[in-house]
Amino acid sequence: MSDTKDAIVSPASVGDVEVASSYPVEKSISGNGDVAAAYANQLSGENAYTTKEWTRLRWKLDLRLVPLLWFNVTLGAMDKVTTATAALYGFRADTDLTGDRYSWVGSAFYFGYLAWCLPSGSLLQKFPIAKLMFVVQILWGLILIGTGFANNFPTLIALRVLLGALEAPIVPGNFLVLGMWYTRREQPLRTGLMYTGLSVCFTGPIGWGIGFMVGEHQWRSMFWITGGMTIVWACVIGLFLPDNPVKAKFINDRQKAIVIDRLRADQTGVENKTFKKEQMIETFLDPKTWLMFFFHIWISIPNGGLTNFAPLIIKGLGYSSQRSTLLTMPTGIIQTISSYLCNGGVFLCAKYLPQRQLRTAWVLFGIIVGMISSVFLYTLPLNNYNGRLAALYMSYFYLGPYIVSLGINTANTAGHTKKVTTNALIFIAYCVSNIIAPQFFKTHQAPLYPLGMGAILGSYVLAMITIGLYATYCWNENRKRDAVDSAKGNRVHHDTDFRDLTDKENIHFRYVF
Structure with missing residues (x-):
């Protein structure tokens, strides 16, 4: 990274909100372009910014955005x-x-979650993201509180379906926010910080605490406490999370222009509220969409099984209910280590080995650790308490590969309609996997659950194969584009910047893998 920015042609004053007249696609931008287009050409010449200025601004963004996005994910995982x-x-x-x-x-x-994935994608494009998150979190907090009053199976099913529908926009919305503020090189580290397993640091102590209560209010209090926390957090999101960089009130116009300028080299855009049918069709016809779709079915099988049954597995080893809640906490620590290690590895490789594509390597590393652990969990005898507990903890290493793959998917998708449609499909895969996974854990097989452990092992193998095919496809696409794109080395491409083009339409776009 150099001390000063490269000059950008077609300069405009910092306060000007119109695209410079020499910009060759002005008409396209004014109609169906990106919201950031008005800030795209303001920082050349005497208005250029330095690396030091960007570093200060990035710290400001990190301190505002990362904690908000982190607790969004943590709260959903907890609830x-x-x-x-x-x-x-x-x-x-x-x-x-x-x-x-x-x-x-x-x-x-x-x-x-499955039923509302695609509609929530449409809502994320149509409505301001932060305001939408505020509304759905208020509603899901109320649903949780209502669950604490449930007394039968049909009521629980109805409430859980509603809870899943309300959480559907949150994680895709988080990734859209990340893509609006950070470059593809900067996203993996923030994704790792945002996506951790630390929800157990809340559920563990809360579960341990309610163990001192008596009567049926023990389990009901779990829902009442978490529901109340969700409603309070919704108010925090409504007050402090901006809808996009253009509307953000905690940075000035120059800082907005710097954020937009940093993003233009990625050719992914920021936000566009116009639904484009052709982009949705392209999403369904794109091979890498379906490779990532199936990868997320495989990699989420451990999540669907272990998150629902880990406390019961631990209790089956002979521990009390209260102690079992505390013994689930290391699972979150392992998830967090996996997230930090894999995403940190991606970040460091992008920084120090920028010419090498190594994201898939970190995905494979995390999968191999989880797969070895699942082998031990499947084969160790029931009386090997310490060994089975350690294997159970390490089986949670799936989170790092899962998060890195989400970042790869975000980085490799351009065009706002295509982004929200692709995100919706990925989370449909997540839902399908988590619907299937608990069914492998049969009550009569407790506490070993051999069928469930076998399903986890098989899913890791399939995930390795699928991510390998995805990387091969991206490598081949980049190779073909390099052969025809004479302007591939340029940082600024005025023929495609902020025109809301998809990765398929934009010859300057390069995939990461």
Whole structure:
């Protein structure tokens, strides 16, 4: 990174909100272009900024955005597995969850998520992202509180479906926000910081604390406490999360222009509220969409099984309900280590080895660790308590590969309609996987759950194969584009910047893998 920015042609004054007249695609931008177009040509010549200025601004963005996005993800992870902690305190008996009904309660959340993935993608494009998050988090907090009053299986299924539908916009919305503020090189580190397993640091102590209560209010309090936390957090999001860089009030116009200028080399744009049918069709016809879709089905199988059954597996090793809630906490630590290690590795490789494509290598590393752990979990005898507990913890290493793959998907998709459609499909895969996974954990196989452990092992193998095919496809596409794009080395491409083109339409676009 140099001390000063490269000069950008067609300069305009910092306060000017119109695109410079020499910009060759002005008409396209004014109609269906990106919201950032008005800030695209303001920083050349005497208005150029330095690396030091950008570094100060980036710290300002990190301190505002990363904590908000982190707790968005953490809160959702905490709220959807409240049933796992409640199951330790009589939840199943009080609500008549006999047979495999508990598994279906775990899956029901993802039926709602699945049904609302595509509609939520449309809502994320149509409405301001932060305001939409505020509304849905208020509603899902109320649903959680209502779950604490449930007494039967049908009521629980209905509430869990609604909860899943309301959480559907959150993670895709988070990734859209990341893409609006950070370059593809900067996103992996922020993604790793945003996506951790630290929700157990809340569910563990809360679950341990309610163990001192008596009666059926033990498990009901789990839902009331988490629901109240969600409503409070919704108000924080409504006050402090900006909808996009152009509308942000915590930075000035020059800082907005710097953020936009940093993004232009990626050719991914910031935001466009016009729905484009042709971009949606392209999404469905793009091979890499379906490779990533199936990868997310495989990599999420461990998540769907372990998050619902880990407390019961641990309790089956002979621990009390209260101690089991605390012993689930290391699972979140392992998830966080996996996230930081894999995403940190991607970040360092992008910084020090910018000419090498190594994101897939970190995905494979995390998958291999999880796969080895699942082999031990599948084969160790039941009386090997310490060995099985350690293997269970390390099986949570899937989170790092999952998060890196989300970052790859975001970085490799351009065109706002294509972004939201692709995100929706990826989270449909996530839902399908999490609906399927609990069904491999049969009640009569507790606490070993050999079928479930075998499914986790198989999913890791399939994930390795699929991500390898994805990387091969991206490598081949880049090779073909290099052969025909004479302007590939230029940083600024006025023929494509902020025109809301897709990665397929833009010859200057290069895939990361």
